[in-house]
Amino acid sequence: MNSSTETPMSSTNWMQGYAPSEGYYDEFLGADKKPRPHWSRIAQQFGQIGPDQLNGKVHQLSRLIQDNGITYNVYQDSETDNRPWNMDMLPLVLSGNEFGKLESALSQRAHLLNLVLQDVYGRQTMLQGSKMHPYLVFGNPSFLRPCHGLLPPRNNHIHLYAADLARSPDGSWWVLADRVEAASGLGYALENRMLMSRLFPKISRENDVSSLQPFIQEFCRHVESLAPRNKDNPNIALLTAGPNNETYFEQSFLARNLGYTLAEGDDLTVRDNRLYMKTIGGVQPVDVLLRRVDSAWTDPLELRNESLLGVPGLANAVRQGNLAVANGLGSGFVETSAMLAFLPWFSRSYLGESLELPSVATWWCGGESERKYVLEHLSELAVKPTFWGGDNKSYFGPLMSKTELKELRWMIDKYPERYCGQEIVSHATIPVMKGNSLDSRHFLLRVFLIPSNGGWKIMPGGLARYSATPTDLTVSMQSGGQSKDTWVLLKDSHKMRRQGTDAGRESIQIRRNSNDLPSRTANNLFWLGRYVERAESLTRLIQTVCSLIIDETAEAQAVAVPFLEQLMPFGEDSKKLIDKESGELILELAESYLIRAIYDEKNPESLVSNLRSIPRSAEKVKDRLSVDTWVRVQKIRSLGKNISKAVLSVTEDENIQLLGQILDELTSFSGNVMDNMTRSQGWRFLQLGRKIERGVSISFLLQSAFSCSQVKDERLFSYLLIWADSVITYRRRYLNHLLPSSVMDLLCFDTSNPRSLAFQTESLRDLLQHLPHASDTRRHPIDQNALRLFSRIGLGDPEALIGKSSKNPSKELQEFFKETIGDFSKLSGALEQTYFAHIAMVKEQQSQAFVG
């Protein structure tokens, strides 16, 4: 941020003394142990950062990662565990000229892969001409027959191509893998760049680092141009597998940055062979779908029918020319390991030229001489399954015992076509920061290409990932690897053109239509609001009763009845709580209801059940919650998980403390939501849920309180005020005279008291005005219900409700609350009907089995 922190302060250069492992190409130091030319200036500038500043940067980085909630989910861990993103502060620096060569070589490759896809999903000349073994197509689970003949947009299956590159000791690159099914990493690369330009604005600006934005903008234009309809203003969605996916963070990050709506399968529907998004503004057509769900899982109707991630009819929408999907459905076919063995062949036969960038040497064991070679060199090779899927895994020859090698050899002999041997390639090294010095690591570089002007364009950057330890050759984010930003220096010829673009500031454009909130998200936020409020209200209720039991004499404890009534199962009579002879509260019975209300997991209304529902709902809307709010959800989750029914009496200190802790967490959650959440439609649905829930619980309690037989007991009202956290307010207004009508006024009709009924209805009025239905010209059912509710509360009169003779509960009072509760529930129903009705889950349905 502050560029003055980058000025030299120390004469000792912490980057000196870097000693990479021998025998590999090192990105930073040349064979002469001096920084390579394109590094020299950057290394000098980084090297001059003093230890204190460096330390400051480390903290700044972790704060940025924390604040932006940059995470990577790790499959093995529980669904909630997502690891904070790891980025090394030293970039990988590459020269523009070198990157230019990569662009040319990878363009050829992307073109070739596209031709392979066109052929296999089209005329299949490779099979007809016996150039491809039938097993690699017909036996390949990635060859999706329903996609055969599907014309991809512009006859191009690949719209974002990623390649994993490694550098050999002689400095040349090779391709380890092609990624087209769901080319991940682009979001993380952008994120890394954002972090770097925040950390080192000056260094990145002064060194002609290529900006990523022009590439991203071109990608956006390209994606938009794919729209078969609605070309002027296409609707684009990014299909995600959801919050549990390992790269969910980057999917939501990409969607936000590209201005596309992030959608799960359930957010979409196909009607009349067109794809639509189900939003709170109704169904809206989608013209282009950028997918991060593997092809096979995108359409339960035609592809994998057990998929819950897809949209039934999606493939048909593509087939009818109403939808473009990128990358094309079925394009994962070219990721087949064995394909690497045949690419040089294809290149010669399709293009009449050899591959500009070699793949890592691969032998498909389905061929006899290849099998022989692999078996002879098994201990030096990696062995990969020909097709991924099931419990297929890779083997690493050098790390296997004799017995393991023997078993593998036996399997390859038995099912040769299922295996590929692959050379274990050397990965070049890069310096990474380790405290205030440098250590070396092996790394992989993922680069991205998009179609551009009939050819391909490479993103001048990429995602560099490196191994967890200096000797480890496997690079995987899953097993603790880390990442780096990649800086591609502008070619000399481009420097002049770089006017006005500022590589140091990677701007982020966010576009969002307020009514494109997916219905499912709105529904989850609404229920999140309801559960949080329900838990809070319940906690307050239980706390009130507990303190009442602890503080009051046996005779006075009877005022707990209307509170306890709220906790009793529907239909049970609260009269049984009172001993008929003594007129006192039967403590054991009261306690049993309290215990049930707090700890009973089988009681869906219990506190523990609510605490567990909160994270479940929150999980589904994670991308809408701020990082701090999410931290609160995690706290609530652990409270809900760890509650155990160890207490014998609710008056035990352990129980009292637990209730206090729960209330604290719930209040911090609400505070966070109020302070940190943008006032979007999503926020409104969360608030709607809270307000309705609070309105209902106030109404129920007041109804019980003002119609119970203890209604003349002044202590009842003081506990009502305690429950509503309104003691101070009341005293300030009415001193210590506890008049039923004043209490009723404060808790029911006072619009300035956040815990009054009127306050809830006023908030609802405000929230409802901003929902899409408010712009309807006709009066909507939501408004009909809301108006009836608002006017009843608005016109209510506490004196009249309580009645002159406070002998019996007045009929008006009963009616008033009954109708109010009814209206809240009708309003909630109308909201659900209008905004969430079309979100029911899709189920797969197979026909009957043949019974012939």
Added chain:
Amino acid sequence: MALYHIHHKTTYDYQYPVTVSHHTARFTPISNDIQICEKFDLTVSPESTDLIQRVDYFGNQIHFFSVQQSHKSLTVESQGRVRVNVKPIDLASLTMTCGEIRDALSDQGRSDLLDAKQYLYPTEMTSGGDTILEFAQNFLSDEVAIGEVLSIMLDQFWKEFKFDPEATEVSTPVQEVLEQKRGVCQDFAHLSLAALRAWGLGASYVSGYILTEPPAGEERLLGADASHAWISVYIPDFGWVELDPTNRKVCGEEHVRVAYGRDYSDVSMLSGAVTGGGEHTIKVEVTVLPMEESL
């Protein structure tokens, strides 16, 4: 020569209303060199506004439709007229050995056999493994003529397997069918395919109908028939031979073919994805009615 009128009616009744449903249907009898579908009609109720027909990857007719109005019941009804003209093949005349067939099919250069090669590899429903291979050895041998092999296979299913609709479901793996030696036509088709493919032979799954004769002296009951499944085995330089392991038959004019695929999942007559609905019940009525040739 045989002429049939086929009537197939499927009714789904749902517990709760279904708001939207999407379906694929493969009911149209295929037209090829042994049979011709002369007439076909598919009706959906409630009405669908987006019915589309196309030919799938395997050459079968497939219909797509969705129902976009709330409904508690769905009826899909197909009617067709099919003319079948084929003589059952005499298995004894098939003298090529299994070893020779396998060698031909595994020869990458023989692109003339591509049509059979696409049915060469195991699928999820016809997966191989040691028990399947062991079972295959009961009738498969590289030195023996394919005709003899297939005839032994039919005998084996007839003698050792029991038709039992209660024993299996759509998803029952072939290994389990083999273990309990019980199942329905679909299980026997899958198991025989798994064995043949494990041996390196190419064979496809066939869905269709079979003519059933009412007990002597009784009238034909309408709607009492069922859809059926069998297999088709490829023999180079000869062609396809259709066999019905459930009925120990070489298929002829009693069989009406609807669709060919690698297994049941490729040719499922009716499948779908529904929104809502809760539990459902299915009622299926099939009638295969032989017609007199009218001039």
